Amino acid sequence: MREEKLQELLNSLSMTEKIGQLVQVPGPVLEAQGQELGIRDDLGISEEIIRNVGSTLNVVGADQIRRVQKAYLEKSRHKIPLLFMADIIYGFRTVFPIPLALGCTFDPKLLKELCAATSEESVAAGAQVTFSPMADLVRDARWGRCLESTGEDPYMNGRYAAAMVEGFQEGLQEERAGKGMASCVKHFAAYGAPEGGRDYNTVDMSERRLRQEYLPSYKAGVEAGCEMIMTSFNTVDGIPSTGNKWLMDDVLRKEWGFEGVVITDYAAIAELIAHGVAQDAKEAARLAMEAGVDIDMCTGCYANNLEALIREGAIDEAWLDRAVMRVLRLKNKLGLFEDPFRGADAAREKEVFLAPGHRALAREAAVKSMVLLENKEELLPLSGEDFRGGKKIALIGPFADNRDALGMWAIHGDKSAVVTVKQALSEMLAPESLACAEGCETLLEEDYTDLTAVYAQTGKSAWNPEKRKEEMERALALAAESDVAVLALGESEIQGGEGGSRTKLTIPGDQMDLLRRVRKCAKKVAVLLFCARPLVLDEVKELSDALLLVWYPGTEGGHAVCDVLFGSREPEGRLSMSFPRSVGQMPLYYNAFSTGRPYDGRTPIRFFSRYTDCANTPLYPYGYGLSYHRAAYGPVRLDSRTLNREGEITVSVEITNESGRAGVETAQLYIRDVTGSVVRPVKELKGVCKVFLEAGEKKTVSFRITEDMLRFYGKELRYESEPGKFRVTIAPDSSREPEEEFVLV
Numbered sequence: 155m156r157e158e159k160l161q162e163l164l165n166s167l168s169m170t171e172k173i174g175q176l177v178q179v180p181g182p183v184l185e186a187q188g189q190e191l192g193i194r195d196d197l198g199i200s201e202e203i204i205r206n207v208g209s210t211l212n213v214v215g216a217d218q219i220r221r222v223q224k225a226y227l228e229k230s231r232h233k234i235p236l237l238f239m240a241d242i243i244y245g246f247r248t249v250f251p252i253p254l255a256l257g258c259t260f261d262p263k264l265l266k267e268l269c270a271a272t273s274e275e276s277v278a279a280g281a282q283v284t285f286s287p288m289a290d291l292v293r294d295a296r297w298g299r300c301l302e303s304t305g306e307d308p309y310m311n312g313r314y315a316a317a318m319v320e321g322f323q324e325g326l327q328e329e330r331a332g333k334g335m336a337s338c339v340k341h342f343a344a345y346g347a348p349e350g351g352r353d354y355n356t357v358d359m360s361e362r363r364l365r366q367e368y369l370p371s372y373k374a375g376v377e378a379g380c381e382m383i384m385t386s387f388n389t390v391d392g393i394p395s396t397g398n399k400w401l402m403d404d405v406l407r408k409e410w411g412f413e414g415v416v417i418t419d420y421a422a423i424a425e426l427i428a429h430g431v432a433q434d435a436k437e438a439a440r441l442a443m444e445a446g447v448d449i450d451m452c453t454g455c456y457a458n459n460l461e462a463l464i465r466e467g468a469i470d471e472a473w474l475d476r477a478v479m480r481v482l483r484l485k486n487k488l489g490l491f492e493d494p495f496r497g498a499d500a501a502r503e504k505e506v507f508l509a510p511g512h513r514a515l516a517r518e519a520a521v522k523s524m525v526l527l528e529n530k531e532e533l534l535p536l537s538g539e540d541f542r543g544g545k546k547i548a549l550i551g552p553f554a555d556n557r558d559a560l561g562m563w564a565i566h567g568d569k570s571a572v573v574t575v576k577q578a579l580s581e582m583l584a585p586e587s588l589a590c591a592e593g594c595e596t597l598l599e600e601d602y603t604d605l606t607a608v609y610a611q612t613g614k615s616a617w618n619p620e621k622r623k624e625e626m627e628r629a630l631a632l633a634a635e636s637d638v639a640v641l642a643l644g645e646s647e648i649q650g651g652e653g654g655s656r657t658k659l660t661i662p663g664d665q666m667d668l669l670r671r672v673r674k675c676a677k678k679v680a681v682l683l684f685c686a687r688p689l690v691l692d693e694v695k696e697l698s699d700a701l702l703l704v705w706y707p708g709t710e711g712g713h714a715v716c717d718v719l720f721g722s723r724e725p726e727g728r729l730s731m732s733f734p735r736s737v738g739q740m741p742l743y744y745n746a747f748s749t750g751r752p753y754d755g756r757t758p759i760r761f762f763s764r765y766t767d768c769a770n771t772p773l774y775p776y777g778y779g780l781s782y783h784r785a786a787y788g789p790v791r792l793d794s795r796t797l798n799r800e801g802e803i804t805v806s807v808e809i810t811n812e813s814g815r816a817g818v819e820t821a822q823l824y825i826r827d828v829t830g831s832v833v834r835p836v837k838e839l840k841g842v843c844k845v846f847l848e849a850g851e852k853k854t855v856s857f858r859i860t861e862d863m864l865r866f867y868g869k870e871l872r873y874e875s876e877p878g879k880f881r882v883t884i885a886p887d888s889s890r891e892p893e894e895e896f897v898l899v
């Protein structure tokens with residue numbers, strides 16, 4: 155529909171119809187309303203508004219969407235189609251590894267591909283907007299939503315956010331409707347920095363830190379053309395994002411030029427009352443509308459107060475029109491006026507759900523996101539030959555045959571389609587070469603406060619002492635007679651995700667006891683770690699011969715684990731987040747400031763920035779990961795030591811594959827700005843190059859350094875570079891200090 159037609163449509167709407175477009179209700183409210191007119195919902199929204207709501211969330215499925223849309227339009231005077239939005243974070247029916255795992259691929263192109271595949275499945279299921287990517291920078295593993303983040307680096311998070319937006323929205327602009335979903339970048343802003351790592355807690359930081367470290371990833375999503383932004387639950391400089399005009403209008407709209415739709419997070423307008431910046435729903439509605447929030451997700455604040463606020467002159471009707479126009483434009487861009495069902499097609503669902511190509515992509519992504527943390531005496535890769543009749547593997551642990559390990563936000567995934575490690579090993583090995591035992595439960599009462607309630611809801615029950623003893627002994631017997639004990643251990647899915655904050659970063663339940671006892675009786679121990687956040691692995695490191703971090707690897711996780719265990723693929727992942735020695739180190743991140751008393755980790759003197767009971771360094775640093783090939787990095791060379799503002803210098807390193815096995819190396823460029831008008835991190839990732847090396851091959855990897863790469867928010871908060879000394883390195887992870895110097899003149 156042309157713009158002027160949209161304007162006519164807007165002008166034809168009543169106040170109630172306009173307000174309705176800015177209200178989103180949960181599917182069941184609409185679904186119920188769709189079947190029996192007049193169902194009052196618990197949001198306190200009138201029937202008249204419900205009949206005119208603009209969108210709904212997490213209603214998916216071609217048949218269901220068609221039914222709800224049809225029922226809605228039949229009762230609608232204005233015939234403006236509903237917008238169907240959903241949490242399709244890292245896959246639809248085909249579930250990919252969690253974003254924190256995908257952040258280990260250092261391959262934004264891959265993320266774009268898997269988001270495009272996700273869109274293909276989602277559009278067939280009628281979804282039109284996805285609440286993804288989550289672009290929140292994370293530095294505190296106690297926060298459960300590390301799961302959904304791509305990690306602790308601003309540069310990589312920006313590249314990933316842009317790639318995911320492009321992937322989800324691929325084809326959206328094409329004439330032929332039905333391709334691509336609108337992408338909603340969230341949670342704007344800095345939701346990943348809650349004090350204490352406790353979800354929904356206070357976020358408070360300087361504008362400099364916000365701009366320098368937290369905003370770049372959202373901005374990259376906006377620059378990639380995302381159609382929507384979601385406000386975050388947290389405060390920014392004392393004002394919750396959802397009512398924060400500086401953030402939503404001055405920064406997002408005026409500075410960044412964002413013209414899309416702003417939606418709140420779930421019930422976030424009403425939460426302005428609990429935050430203490432609004433005395434009631436009416437004031438909350440006013441604050442949100444002033445800030446520039448367009449859609450109220452699942453509260454009655456807009457529905458029940460906007461009309462009065464306009465009548466009283468507390469808000470300008472022009473703001474209402476502006477917000478409604480943004481929603482109409484998005485519906486128009488999605489082609490809904492021409493086809494309200496836009497690609498929702500049950501036949502197409504059958505073609506694309508879990509399509510072989512999507513499964514293959516899921517397997518590829520899982521292999522590329524796994525991180526080999528330990529491999530003593532090169533235990534891995536195992537030789538497949540050995541296990542076709544001769545040697546034996548004991549596969550032990552609660553994640554050996556676990557279909558739940560998809561992560562909390564795989565809500566549209568098909569768990570029955572998950573390939574577990576047990577299934578994949580059984581496909582590959584002779585029956586006499588594989589024995590399996592669960593060994594113990596994932597977690598116990600002491601690990602999860604509400605576990606009894608959760609079990610009651612899900613019909614599960616804790617093992618009784620006899621079962622715990624029996625299962626443990628059965629597992630130990632298998633371990634004792636095996637050549638390799640493969641332990642599939644990890645953090646329970648319910649411990650991560652939204653609301654999943656922890657004060658401990660342990661592998662829960664009896665799992666560590668299982669590992670300790672297997673260690674005593676098994677010849678070799680390889681641990682597969684399933685988790686959604688960094689955990690403290692010091693004891694696991696000591697007890698295992700090999701330690702492979704598999705995260706929650708998605709639908710094809712079992713096959714990918716086998717590919718890596720038996721070496722048909724090598725683990726390519728490099729850590730997207732630092733793994734600590736202790737939870738007491740939180741927050742922990744590689745790009746930290748020097749402090750006035752930097753500790754070198756050696757000098758036994760007290761008065762330095764250090765702990766008396768733990769090293770400062772992570773157990774495994776950002777960017778770290780072992781491979782099956784062995785790469786040696788030569789000295790870093792610069793073609794000049796002086797960088798002019800308009801010029802560039804090239805920094806290179808020679809990488810030699812000293813092993814007999816080809817592999818992919820992830821070379822990382824780190825730069826340090828030695829002196830600035832404000833303190834600068836001891837290093838910052840400024841480039842990544844993945845390079846394939848044949849056995850014995852030597853290749854030169856080069857990066858161009860230009861002045862724009864050196865810009866930052868200085869003393870006056872202007873984003874610019876400052877002349878002076880810089881140090882640079884190209885390294886396999888973030889533990890190496892940049893040494894080679896150059897000067898920006």
Ligand code: GLC
Nearest residue numbers: 211241285340341419420652
């Ligand atoms: C949740 C999450 C957000 C999600 C939204 C809709 O509370 O914070 O990420 O998209 O509500 O389900």
